[in-house]
Amino acid sequence: MSAFARGSLLGIEHLQAEEITGLLQLARRMQRGQPRPVLRGKTVGLVFYEASTRTRTSFEMAAKKLGALTLLVHASGSSIEKGESLLDTGYTLRAVGCDALVFRHPNAGAPHLIAAHLDVPIINAGDGMHEHPSQALLDAYTILQHMKDLRGKHMAIVGDIYHSRVARSNIHLLSKFGVQLTLCGPPEFVPETAATLAKGLRIARHLEEAIRGADVIMLLRVQKERLAEMQFDVGEYIARYQLTSARLRLAKPGALVMHPGPIIRGMELSSEVADAPQAVIREEVRNGVLVRMAILARALGKSK
């Protein structure tokens, strides 16, 4: 992996805990006062092969706050539609003058391919079912605003973990910091192999078991199409896995409720839980800008 340009962020898996801590500290510095335009004169390409609202706007806001120009490229209405290869799109954006590229792509590993061939930092903004590193970083940032330390904390990740890049990045990150993680969902969403992703992972098939005494509950979006694919009745899913106020009482008092969004009220969580004071879903979004500022500053070597 050493061939990738410095400052690239392809995933959490291969990051050292110190690098993560460094990024979170940098994000904290971004929070204070007016950010300095350390990326003035730089251009950040935002290449989105998949629809995205929060991640795209969040990266765009982060880049602009640091004084960078942004170039937004969507799959539709670009050469990508005409059959240009991923690499050629990358070469083109490099030639146009991008100093860093933020990539969202439906195929796992797409940013790795680009990073192996380009001399600019590549930032993974979500690749297929693989990783979504900036999301995991902003989640850690959010938890740490409410707790001093991650070590020894109990946390449940509930929902469609198999298809979730957010889950994979979070599992890698939180495991590196000694969080005791329980993955919860039916076998189609949480296969036994999920437990091999990191050391010490537990799998629970019942929501009650997973969240009892938890410090943090992270919910994932559940797509109705996916439930249909695995012939899982929506009503049954809701009955077994929806986080309701009653169930939330099983967790530690004040336990954080997190969700990478977009949330589907009435599906993975009740509307009451979504609006509960301990739900930090909008806080996550806000912190996303800070964390992405840190990621971009690090990518372009202006982290001091």
Next chain:
Amino acid sequence: MSKGNSKPGSLLVRGGRVIDPLARVDAELDLLLRDGRVAEVSPPKKIRGSADETFDARGLIVAPGFIDLHVHLREPGQAYKETIATGTAAAAAGGFTSVCAMPNTVPVNDSPEITAWILQPERGAVVNVFPIAAATRGSLGEHLTDFRALQRAGAVAFTDDGKPILNPGLMQEALRLSSELHVPVIQHAEDTRQTGGCSMHEGPTAFRLGLRGMTAEAEASVIERDVQAAQATGGHYHVAHLSTAESLKAVRRGKRAHVQITCETTPHHFALTDEDVGEYNTNFKMNPPLRSAADREALQVALADGTVDAIATDHAPHALHEKQVEFERAAFGIIGLETAVGLVITKLHRERAVPLSRIVELFSSGPARVIGLKSRGSLQRGYHADVTIFDPKARWTYDVRKSRSLARNSPFDGCHLTGRVLATIIGGRMVYKQS
């Protein structure tokens, strides 16, 4: 089968250790090749008269020419990936004297005309080419091809490789013809109804990389079903590139029940595992995919104990632009002709102490028996003068840039291997010599 332009003269291969499993020979012998055939096999220095040429094989293994049952030569239609000339040149450099050409060309080899075209001398084949024809028209899985006419044109087996025959009635019909015509029906065993969108083996690595995985069960279930059809019809069923422990169990059960079932496995499946995919290296993407360590172990055991009948490379050349793309979009397949012998010697002989005689069997008499090749796969008098000469102790490093194949999609670039082919002789003529 191209023999080249010059009429073969005589060649004396002197002083080598001849390993000929079919003839139960493993001894230091001289070998006289004349007029394209084996003329004499005798103890050292007993051969009288002179030969036009002599090859000093002292310290080397002299084996019946190696036969690869599973090669994609890409012609007609995909000469940008490989041609019959370049693919067979790579085969010669890898020690193969005969290769079976898979029918998934463009158009598919489903007619006697295409089969004949593949065999024309104009194709420039360096080694013997034995076409395998499509089992169904266009490999669409609907109507069987004309097995008889294709066999007359030179086809040695039938398969829809890459597009498994999942219709049980069709497989039964194919196997009935197989029993009549004494040709194998080769199955790429994959229940594609279970593997849509999958790009590697189902397991921890696939989960880690966020890639959809093919289960081992999707391979074994097809074999289990087909074995019953082979039993019912008396046809000869051959499993291509078998890759899992479960599948081996199905083959063993079939063999114990005296079903005509044979199987091949590839060097990459017994040398690598799914973990080797690393961070989306597309040169480790093939179908069937690299499997678990337990599967690899089971394959090595089955190669040693006789369950596996042949080693085949599944040489599958692709152009760079078909591999330098997103992992899930990359073409399946790797090249393998030039690395097979080195991998087998390194992984099976040196690391696992599988005797050389067994290894030679897996490369020669084993595959010859699968496709019923006459007078090949052994070095008895009167057999074709196809010979592979290798040094089981030579160490070398594979450099894919020097490959004779048009393609470069090998996972073994830069690998240090022990065991190297030094000469390949076809019909008594030296077609490759390691310099």
